[in-house]
Amino acid sequence: MSAPAALHSVSSGVTFLHAGLLAMMVIALAFEEKIHAKKSVITGVAAVLALLLGAVTHVLPESHGHVPFYIGFIDWGVIAVILGSSLFVDTATKSGIFSWLAIRITKMTEGDPYRLLTSYGWMTVIFSALLNNVTAMIIVGSLTTVSLRKLGREKLLLGFLLCEGLLTNIGGLLTLISSVPNIIVGNTAGISFFKFFIVSAPFVVVSTAITIWMAARIFGVGRLANNEERAQAAKLIETFDENDGIESRAFFILSWIVFAFFIITLATTSVLPYIRDLGIGFVAMAFGVMFLIKVKSEADQTYRGVDWDLLLFFCFLFIVIGVAEHAQVLDLIGNGVLKLMKLGDTAGPAALLWASSIASSITDNIPLAAVLSKTMSKISDPAPLASTSNYWWAVIYGANLGGNITPIGSASTLVAVTIIHKNKLDLSFAGFVGKAVPFALVQLVLATIYVFILGKI
Amino acid sequence: MENLGIFESVFKRAVRDPFHFKKPILKNVLIVTDEKNTKLCDTVQDWLKDQPIFGDAVWACIDGSTYDDWTSLHKILEAAPASLVVTHRLLKESHESNRYSLGSYLDTMTQALACPVLVIPTDPSFAKDPLNSVIAVADHLSGHDALVNYAAAIAGKNGKLKLCHLEDNDVFSYYMEAIERIPEINSEVAREKIQKQLLAAPRHYIDSVRKVLKTERPDLHVDSIIDTGHLIDRYRDLIAKNKADLLVLESKDETQLAMHSLGYSLAVEFQETPLLLL
Numbered sequence: 001m002s003a004p005a006a007l008h009s010v011s012s013g014v015t016f017l018h019a020g021l022l023a024m025m026v027i028a029l030a031f032e033e034k035i036h037a038k039k040s041v042i043t044g045v046a047a048v049l050a051l052l053l054g055a056v057t058h059v060l061p062e063s064h065g066h067v068p069f070y071i072g073f074i075d076w077g078v079i080a081v082i083l084g085s086s087l088f089v090d091t092a093t094k095s096g097i098f099s100w101l102a103i104r105i106t107k108m109t110e111g112d113p114y115r116l117l118t119s120y121g122w123m124t125v126i127f128s129a130l131l132n133n134v135t136a137m138i139i140v141g142s143l144t145t146v147s148l149r150k151l152g153r154e155k156l157l158l159g160f161l162l163c164e165g166l167l168t169n170i171g172g173l174l175t176l177i178s179s180v181p182n183i184i185v186g187n188t189a190g191i192s193f194f195k196f197f198i199v200s201a202p203f204v205v206v207s208t209a210i211t212i213w214m215a216a217r218i219f220g221v222g223r224l225a226n227n228e229e230r231a232q233a234a235k236l237i238e239t240f241d242e243n244d245g246i247e248s249r250a251f252f253i254l255s256w257i258v259f260a261f262f263i264i265t266l267a268t269t270s271v272l273p274y275i276r277d278l279g280i281g282f283v284a285m286a287f288g289v290m291f292l293i294k295v296k297s298e299a300d301q302t303y304r305g306v307d308w309d310l311l312l313f314f315c316f317l318f319i320v321i322g323v324a325e326h327a328q329v330l331d332l333i334g335n336g337v338l339k340l341m342k343l344g345d346t347a348g349p350a351a352l353l354w355a356s357s358i359a360s361s362i363t364d365n366i367p368l369a370a371v372l373s374k375t376m377s378k379i380s381d382p383a384p385l386a387s388t389s390n391y392w393w394a395v396i397y398g399a400n401l402g403g404n405i406t407p408i409g410s411a412s413t414l415v416a417v418t419i420i421h422k423n424k425l426d427l428s429f430a431g432f433v434g435k436a437v438p439f440a441l442v443q444l445v446l447a448t449i450y451v452f453i454l455g456k457i
Numbered sequence: 458m459e460n461l462g463i464f465e466s467v468f469k470r471a472v473r474d475p476f477h478f479k480k481p482i483l484k485n486v487l488i489v490t491d492e493k494n495t496k497l498c499d500t501v502q503d504w505l506k507d508q509p510i511f512g513d514a515v516w517a518c519i520d521g522s523t524y525d526d527w528t529s530l531h532k533i534l535e536a537a538p539a540s541l542v543v544t545h546r547l548l549k550e551s552h553e554s555n556r557y558s559l560g561s562y563l564d565t566m567t568q569a570l571a572c573p574v575l576v577i578p579t580d581p582s583f584a585k586d587p588l589n590s591v592i593a594v595a596d597h598l599s600g601h602d603a604l605v606n607y608a609a610a611i612a613g614k615n616g617k618l619k620l621c622h623l624e625d626n627d628v629f630s631y632y633m634e635a636i637e638r639i640p641e642i643n644s645e646v647a648r649e650k651i652q653k654q655l656l657a658a659p660r661h662y663i664d665s666v667r668k669v670l671k672t673e674r675p676d677l678h679v680d681s682i683i684d685t686g687h688l689i690d691r692y693r694d695l696i697a698k699n700k701a702d703l704l705v706l707e708s709k710d711e712t713q714l715a716m717h718s719l720g721y722s723l724a725v726e727f728q729e730t731p732l733l734l735l
Contacts, residue, residue: 099467142464150472241661244471 010328014057018327021050025320029364030408039364040309043316050323059326073322074315077281081183083311084284088262089131090305091291095255096245098127102143103242111151111233114216114223117160120144121212124164125204128171129178130263133412137168141419151236158425159219165416166439167211169403172412173396174204176280177266181369181399188373189392192270193280199393203450207443214439251294262287321370334375341391345455349394350448356398357444361405369399390455397447404440407432474600474658476665478673481610486514487539489530491521491548501543501577504584510610521549527565534570542566543575546728552579557725567708567734573607576724576732583731586702589616594692594706594723598622599662601707603735608705609674611733617678619699620666622659623692624685652685659683689726701730708734
């Protein structure tokens with residue numbers, strides 16, 4: 001194996017200058033909360049500085065035609081998936097299908113804390129997989145707060161929310177669209193939605209079951225002791241009305257049908273004629289636009305719900321990475337990755353997985369996934385990495401599960417901590433790490449074994 | 458993070474306050490009067506004894522000769538705890554000079570006694586009418602099971618029970634004026650949504666009451682009014698229109714040692730209608 005081929009000759013001083021800028025951006029993203037700046041602003045400033053520095057150091061390509069060269073740096077496939085999914089999920093959410101399902105599941109537990117933890121745990125994983133992990137955490141976390149308060153079990157709230165936060169990152173591993181690192185790495189590696197699901201599902205099932213089992217023991221979540229307690233809890237939980245959030249029965253039913261079609265289409269994109277040429281970005285956008293018809297007169301309200309911070313963050317991030325690529329910073333990182341890969345078929349993926357997880361625990365896993373996938377896609381000797389290579393999976397598992405080590409490791413754990421603090425529960429940064437590390441270690445060990453098995457199949 | 462608030466609201470809104478039926482038991486009924494005889498006691502007993510809820514009640518009368526002040530009356534009331542006290546306004550006080558008052562005895566009684574107090578009008582003609590039309594009144598009806606349980610239990614056979622939840626327009630306007638001064642909030646949307654939500658909770662609660670009473674009191678005709686308006690005016694109209702035989706309302710305020718504000722206003726205003734103060 002060799003480092004990615006250089007685009008042109010760049011002095012090492014220039015490369016280190018651009019690497020420094022990239023490092024500063026990553027550090028700023030890690031301290032996003034402390035410096036009170038949105039992600040998009042941090043990467044926006046970094047993109048402006050990178051382009052200026054690139055121009056001064058003469059590492060940038062020339063624009064061809066009317067489109068500026070830096071627009072070409074942006075991975076529009078990723079943007080299409082995120083924007084389309086966001087439009088789709090936002091409108092589907094308004095139909096009440098997710099709150100209906102969440103309350104139905106809550107009622108099925110009859111208020112038993114252990115059954116609630118199990119149900120909410122699996123619900124978090126499924127919602128993370130089908131929607132995205134931030135939306136999943138918001139839905140399940142909000143319901144957890146309301147239902148545990150209703151049951152008078154506020155003391156269990158911290159354990160529930162923490163467990164759900166950790167499970168968002170496991171659920172985020174189930175499908176190609178469940179988390180942004182999956183979209184980025186999956187797109188680069190050419191992994192289809194269906195293939196992603198088939199490979200990842202066994203790990204997600206085992207890992208979820210173990211996490212819930214551990215949470216029940218660590219946070220003391222048990223079954224109700226007697227019939228009187230059970231009757232009381234069932235009576236309280238029955239006061240939820242799952243139909244409250246449904247404003248239109250027709251829209252509710254339509255949303256279920258369209259949602260099912262959305263998942264089926266995503267799963268079969270790689271085999272559907274014409275659609276396979278357009279990709280999952282098209283599928284997400286097409287379904288997003290289809291739902292906009294329902295809210296056609298107030299589509300502007302839906303646009304307001306789109307996470308523009310996230311989208312602009314991506315656009316700027318891709319520009320920063322594009323400049324870094326031309327300044328041969330990615331070659332520099334690639335050399336580091338290659339050293340890990342040279343450890344062999346067993347130790348290599350394991351080292352990459354753990355290195356990715358540690359890196360993503362202290363900073364955003366999105367730039368990590370973007371930089372690593374770009375770097376790995378440039379590796380061409382002896383041959384480009386196949387989509388079946390377990391190195392891709394090492395990055396995917398590392399980037400996602402690293403989010404479970406610290407509260408800033410992923411957007412969904414940050415949401416979990418926000419809900420915890422909103423409920424006036426005491427949980428410091430160190431407190432989160434102390435509670436989460438045993439879970440993260442078990443999950444990472446499991447992932448290492450799983451990636452090893454994938455390499456042998 | 459905006460969605461966090463949205464989902465929290467969705468789930469909070471989905472929690473219902475269901476009605477729990479519990480038939481009140483009136484074992485000892487104490488009639489307190491300032492007359493030196495038991496004439497009023499006999500009138501009240503004749504008026505109420507045929508109502509099913511008073512079927513097993515033991516009646517007692519405290520006439521004006523047995524007490525001189527609140528302390529002595531309180532001692533008597535404590536010595537023989539009652540499930541219901543029946544009395545009238547302005548005990549041992551001039552009706553002319555204290556027209557707009559309940560009188561110090563009744564005022565103290567509503568706060569010091571744990572049991573409900575049935576306030577009868579001064580004009581004894583009230584006793585001619587059976588308790589066919591009962592109106593339960595609250596500014597926040599949801600969750601006030603005791604109010605509904607007493608109102609349902611005291612209403613006569615095949616009677617009418619009207620459950621009323623009226624939001625005070627003046628209070629609402631006051632808050633809306635504050636909201637209208639906040640540029641970040643769309644005041645028209647806020648007005649519509651807040652009003653809708655304020656009335657949704659009592660609507661759900663009354664639905665639950667209807668469902669339960671259909672089984673527990675199938676003979677009772679349950680009706681409701683959920684609206685906004687100027688409270689005293691609306692209640693005056695309501696009582697006149699429905700020819701109310703009894704108004705049931707709450708007099709205790711958990712947060713203060715004084716009579717519930719709506720309870721006091723209504724108790725002072727509606728002097729010709731019997732009132733059951735909980």
